[in-house]
Amino acid sequence: MLYAIDLLTTRRSIKPIEMSGPGPSPAELEKILTVGARVPDHGKIVPWRFIVFEGDARTRAGEIFAKVFRAKNVTATPDQVEAEKKRFTHAPLVIAVVSRTSKHPKVPLWEQELSAGASAMNIVHAAHALGYVANWLTGWMAFDRDVLTALGLSPDEKLAGFIHIGKAERPTDDRPRPSLSDIVTRF
Numbered sequence: 001m002l003y004a005i006d007l008l009t010t011r012r013s014i015k016p017i018e019m020s021g022p023g024p025s026p027a028e029l030e031k032i033l034t035v036g037a038r039v040p041d042h043g044k045i046v047p048w049r050f051i052v053f054e055g056d057a058r059t060r061a062g063e064i065f066a067k068v069f070r071a072k073n074v075t076a077t078p079d080q081v082e083a084e085k086k087r088f089t090h091a092p093l094v095i096a097v098v099s100r101t102s103k104h105p106k107v108p109l110w111e112q113e114l115s116a117g118a119s120a121m122n123i124v125h126a127a128h129a130l131g132y133v134a135n136w137l138t139g140w141m142a143f144d145r146d147v148l149t150a151l152g153l154s155p156d157e158k159l160a161g162f163i164h165i166g167k168a169e170r171p172t173d174d175r176p177r178p179s180l181s182d183i184v185t186r187f
């Protein structure tokens with residue numbers, strides 16, 4: 001178990017293809033989702049919800065991606081279609097964070113969308129805190145309405161991200177981080 005500040009200063013993403021099982025236990029998954037729901041939320045609107053993909057559900061999602069991909073890319077090779085099928089099968093767990101905004105007299109849609117981003121980031125951090133690795137991804141499927149409908153999203157819902165969660169197969173190097181002198185000013 002890492003101290004919070006160590007976790008926050010060392011967390012990094014790992015590609016799903018470099019992840020393996022086992023995934024979080026049911027109790028750990030509940031903890032991760034609970035942390036995902038514990039985010040700033042102006043107006044207590046709850047402008048997000050989660051879809052869990054584990055086991056066979058990951059393959060069923062991949063079949064949706066492959067079907068839509070094939071229909072919209074007539075020149076797609078069998079290898080490309082196969083890769084779409086496998087998108088969710090590398091990590092043992094994928095959590096979709098769905099942004100569901102609604103008109104509110106005081107809370108702009110932008111703030112509601114930011115809350116979904118906070119939720120996704122909390123899920124990433126909770127996974128790391130429990131000893132897993134995570135990667136927040138979108139990809140074409142996150143913006144394709146046919147895919148989103150097949151995953152159960154309503155027309156006014158958007159996909160904030162698919163969080164892939166698993167165990168790291170091997171340690172990897174960190175990437176360069178922005179220099180604070182480039183992004184911080186004092187007023």
Ligand SMILES: Cc1cc2nc3c(=O)[nH]c(=O)nc-3n(C[C@H](O)[C@H](O)[C@H](O)COP(=O)(O)O)c2cc1C
Binds near residue numbers: 139
């Ligand atoms: C909303 C959102 C969508 C993202 N989608 C992708 C993606 O589709 N593909 C990708 O390679 N990285 C994507 N990323 C970036 C990764 O989540 C990750 O931040 C990146 O690989 C750098 O790793 P780090 O988290 O260790 O800084 C996305 C990040 C955000 C915030």
